[in-house]
Amino acid sequence: EVQLLESGGGLVQSGGSLRLSCAASGFTFSDYVMSWIRQAPGKGLEWVSSIRHTGGVTYYADSVKGRFTISRDNVKHTLNLQMSSLRAEDTGIYYCAKDGDSGTWKSSWYFDLWGRGTLVTVSS
């Protein structure tokens, strides 16, 4: 079955750290750019970070640059997000998502597969 399953969310104090993981199955993980998208309670979707196929190129939203680090393990088929210096505004559901196209001629695509999400709550 094609799926993404996030884990690692929880309650953390402001200034703390948390590591999210996403286990992928049912597709050739190394062929696709992978991303994290978040959604604050009652708010819209915010793209957070993406990582290209081999992990050598990463992209971050300005709101998390310097605090979050995305990585991937193409052997274990996992995507990770190391979050540090967490703030109350980082609270939300974090989704792992797969690009809808494996074409490397373009750096960004749409998302055709999403996980169920993991909740991160940062208390101030």
Add this chain to the structure above:
Amino acid sequence: DIQMTQSPSTLSASVGDRVTITCRASQSISRWLAWYQQKPGKAPDLLIYEASTLESGVPSRFSGSGSGTEFTLTISSLQPDDFATYYCQQYNNIRGFGQGTKVEIK
């Protein structure tokens, strides 16, 4: 950064209505635009990509159009299952989402 603006933010409609949601980009994104549907407590589902290509399994009452800076999502005849929030997403330069349009029961 490319800003995506959806309108309206909320839309009240009845079953059977034709519904149109607009998404505007702050600069040209060619046709690199996707639409998603999200229901409460669920992850978003892809409806349309490349402005007008229907994702496999998505009902044909959904359609998309546009290019450059202005795009529309149309639901030809609203069904009970379509009451949800809809987001546009550009993927011309990095990625970014519109703020969402909630389609509610009139």
